[in-house]
Amino acid sequence: MILEVKDLTKTFQGLTAVKQVSFGVEKGRIKALIGPNGAGKTTTFNMITGLITATHGTVTFNGEVINAYPPHMRAKKGISRTFQNIRTFPEMTALENVMVGCHLRTNTGLCAAALRLPLCRADEEKARERALQELAFVGLGDRSHLLAGSLAMGEQRLMEIARTLASEPELVLFDEPAAGLNGKETEQLAEDLLKIKERGITILLVEHDMRMVMRVADEIIVINYGTKIAQGTPEEIRNNSDVITAYLGK
Amino acid sequence: MLTIENLNVDYGGIQALKGISLKVNENEIVSVLGANGAGKSTLLMSISGIVTASQGSIVFDGQEISGKSSSQIVRIGISQVPEGREVFKGLSIQDNLMMGTYHHHSKSTKQSIADDLNRVFDYFPRLKERRTQFAGTLSGGEQQMLAIGRGIMARPKLLMLDEPSLGLAPLIIEDIFMILLALHKENIPILLIEQNAKAALRIATRGYVMEAGRIIMEGKASDLLEDKHIVSAYLGG
Amino acid sequence: MKNNVIILAGFWLLAFLILPLSLPHSAVAGKPALKIGVNLDTTGYAAWLGEPELRAVQLYAEQVNASGGIDGHPLELVIYDNQSNPEKASTNAKKMIQRDKVSAMIATSITATSNAAKPVAQAEKTTMYSLSGSFEPNYPDSFSFAGFVHTTGMVETIYDYFAKKGIKRVALLCANDSTGQTWFEVTTREAKKYGIQIASERFNVNDMDVTPQLARLKAINPQALIVGVSGKPNAVVAKNFNQMGFKIPYVTGHGNISDSFLKLMEGNEPDNLLLPGAYFVVWQELNNSYPQKKIMKEFSDAYQKKFSKMPDIYAVVAYDAIRVLVEALKRAKVRGPEDSEKVHSEIEKIKNFPAVYGGTYSFSKDDHRGLQKADAVMLQVKGGKFRLAR
Amino acid sequence: MKRAIPYILFALFIFLLPVLMPGSYWIHVLVIIGTYVIAATGIDLLVGFAGQLSLCQASFFTLGAYSSAVLVTRYHFDHLAAMVAGVVSTAIVAYVVGAPVLRLKGYYLAIATLGVGLIIQSLLVSLAEYTGGPDGFRDIAPLKVAGFIFKSDVEYYYLIWIIAMLVLLVTRNIVNSRVGRAMLAIRGDDVAAASMGIDIAKYKIQAFIISAVYASLAGSLYAHSNSFISPQLADLSNSVEMIIIVVLGGIRTIFGVLIGTAIMKSIPELLESFLDYQMAITGIILILLLLYMPKGLLGIIRQINARRAP
């Protein structure tokens, strides 16, 4: 298990958004988290990445309890994510956006930067190369010089993925990556996720597009009203009557 | 009902719409498909008067509406449910719905507005339960219901929806499309823009396909569903 | 790359715009004009002082030029506004000395701006005549002079008056600005000599309400209140003072001797409003034998005729300052900026020069004010007019 | 190497200026411009790159000025040591203040920094025993470094402009590095930045401290070159002026600060004959510049160039 979530609970002003959710993610696999809108999926994501702190329960990553870590420390440990409403740095170019992803894997400090020491130059070169590589990986190799804000939405999503990969994560959390993409783009995205999995990176996925989830996920967890209602292989989930009434329909 | 001819829209030097011609007849659900950035939202915005067309005509109910302000257009009877819901998060759910009545509020009787409200609550019982809560506390699916409800409160002669299924769970998408069909039965024509092409074409009577600001194909929805090009480009294998 | 070239071009352009400005003004035909720099607070918070001062200086320049100038040289004023801002005051001083080549300067009426201009005058060896009562012009090799009786003299005048009236417990309310600071320091220091007991509070010039301070001061049951501030805040204090039912004398600084102060206090005038000031203010009350009464009347008439306004104490101080400077220019036979170093030693030689202010100016190496404590007098505001205090 | 040519030309220009206009009063103005370039560059880094609005830059400037002045004049510190002490203590103040304040955002940050500025200013006024109070601090000794005493404007001109150019260079280096990118990312979207492993608090405070250090340095130089300082230097309007400088020159274009400062400090010079009209005219100029050139002069030049380039 690379990630283990145990009894995770979050209450907002008396309302329980997530109630004692527990699951694990095995290394090198794709796990999907599905459930109706407002079921608490994004809240769970935010607790894993540290954007909000859990009211109760633990998040264990690589055997270490990381509850007390702020987001950037968790990123340093190897957890990276994308966002439901794409979050780019719109006034930076695509290349610079992805170079920000290299932040963790370079270490120029303030003084080295100010004096532009050789260390700093080397870091810059390294980051640039890495960023170009990742942009090429997601198929944006020729868009690197454009401002992130001027890219089409699908491209921004891909750029966000490249940025995530540039931080050399062990685990990536994808929050509804297919939202707003059409059928064909979604298929392309599924291919990309599988390619990322091939690189040995573990994936936790939140998605409403069932076709994609069924195609890429090794295992699926279903939550509703903040509690886990089912867990299993895509096949099992597809036939689970609870899931059908709560989420899938028909 | 709605007839658009040769519509052109420029966005800061970039031509977003190039000679669009489109029609919505009475009692129709027309859906417009297309990739991101094809100009679908711009089309709706120019019908609503948020964006002004550089050329072309939009005739609604026999009346030329291009060049009219958005508030005039709402008054004429076109109501849009915008992409991404855009509910007023700081207002209560009931107040959100009441905002839909803004353009006829002073002319309508209290009773007729209350009837409308009840009609919406019949469609979306979940909204009724939470009528006094802030809209910001709703989940994505509920917000979409609210946005549609707000559109209905405007008593539209034409309802336009921009990606109502965006980011919603399968079950809720189904609910929403059922409600669109129900509205259609009440003789409200609908112009629907959807990324989720399959679902859209299933309920639509006719469909248009847009690419790079142009309409490249149009036809009966059932025909489009079977078209090879559409299947490979938008529906996925 | 291209950007940088454009920036560079921009800078060159700027330089060409600036260069012509930096050239000295060409001399006019005839005898070259003698220049006096006027560096006043004509806008900003001390603008109400700067304005009358500027008017008085302009009036005198006109009078001098009408009567043939200084040995045939016309007098030219180089006027800059320092916006009551020390930084501007210092810049202005540099500008008038280096660019405009003035022979002497009149500087501001507030201490902070005078202090800011002082090092420039010193470095450039150019005489500066400050119009501030608390500015310190006496120090080794000083090129600075100052108008007014020194604040210490003013405070002593007040305390002498208190001694006569048997006042021993005094409440002190000073502003958090330059004037307030000076009054706070001088009054508390002098109080020891006179055996006066003082309770003090501070307030901000922007305050709309000083009742908390006044309430605290009430605790010592004071026999008089001294308010160390000039201008507008006085009105707020006076209003609160009356409101709280104080009946004791209300004493404030000489900086308030102006028409605008009287207007300000209209309707809120404390029963017993006192301030130390100059004989000029009450020249109509003076005996005809008072030696300066004639020049006082002349100045007052000329000023009123030109500006349709009563001259206030600041106008007088500025008028005197330029009179002294022109006198020194005459005596030193200054013919151009190259002679400006001589001006200050010439002023030190001026003795018994009649002051429109009241009294006479007698300067020396150690006294760059020239006025004595005896030239100050206690005044009282009665019925919207300044009177001699009984 | 070719890229360095404009910089060298510019440096040459700066060094030739005093030769071109000897004895001119404008040298004095240029000294002041140089000082403000140093301080405003800090604002460009903090507001432009890290996206943290600060309304207390002038207070840090004044803090630097006072620490130099008081230490040298009252306690007879070595001038260089006093300057360093001033910079260090300002950095400490910035750290102590910045740690809590920078957690705030938007107007809350604006009002908090404004409060910090007012507190520093009112302390300088209140602690009259050390600072001379509202009258200001006068007779500050001219700067003496290794036996050399800076006296004339021209000497200060060279000193200050060398420092200003170093500051610009250092800032440019920071901006074009991992650190600068991290700051820009925080400005763009702090949540995304944190998710990329950027320690938001650390970089915000680094930017805050650097800008305070620049301000303090500029303040020290100002104190010595001007020999008189007063708490009015810490006025809010001065802090705002520094931000306006940055915006006019072109926010996030390091060298735009030069243009912005030149404009802001020349406006009053050029308007001086308007006296009472000055304020209204300055207001109009500001409004027009901000409305029709929100990207600043250098920003516009860059935009035009970018459009021309493929």
Place this chain on the structure above:
Amino acid sequence: MENYQLSLAVQFIFAGLTSGSIYALVALGFNMIYNVTRVVNLAQGEFLMLGAMTMISLHAGLKLPMPVALVLSTIIVGCIGVVFDRFIIRPLKKPTLLLLILLTLGASTFLKGVALLIWGKSPYSAPTFVEMKSISFLGASFSPQILWVIGTVVVTSCSLWFFFEKTFIGKAMRACAENPRAASLMGIDVKNFVTISFFLGGAIGGLGGMMIAPISFMVYDGGTMMGLKGFAAAVLGGVGSYPGAVIGGIVLGLLENLATGYISSFFKDTIAFLALLLILFIKPSGLMKRTED
């Protein structure tokens, strides 16, 4: 002695209420504009000054009776607010917080400059609305004008609250602020509402100025500091909240005056702003922030 302490405390509190109420009025006008347009208007203090100056000119200069002068100058300053929006705010293409702050500060310089040209540099005063020397209460005494000031704050804040929370039009105005585009899709004429909000914002600011004119005096640059303190009050109470504006203003006013009274008049601003910072550190979004954001 105890009596003395009590009257001292009452005196401090009334002083705090007076300045606090003025801050509250500035903050109310500020929030009024912010809530409909999301514009951060730092020139609100200048509306105060314009209100006071216009009223004094109308009353003392044109000899209009006080109530007429009050109403007229409220309308005039409201109209200035509208002009302000038309020529200064609306041309701004991409409003950011930074640009808005700078722009409104620039506008404040301009308004001061114009006021300087019209009214000159000398301070003006106005008579209290009701002829009365002073009111005594528990040994403390204060100006009767305080009651007018407090009354104005109560009436203004209550009617604003009622308007925006309870009336249909008020809710529509809130909708405009939250999402102008969605609002116009409802047929709401957003531009009209923006104009109305600037009118009201200007009018409330002007009213504040008229209320204090008899207490403090007004000069061409007398509004700036009050504007800033009012902005601080708005932030303290939570930007956008009307009860917050009132509470923020009163808290700030009380803090200042209690600090003056009980600690030291020398460190008044220092203490008041330290307290403000502390409150912000503990409650980073102000005392009464609405839940929506």
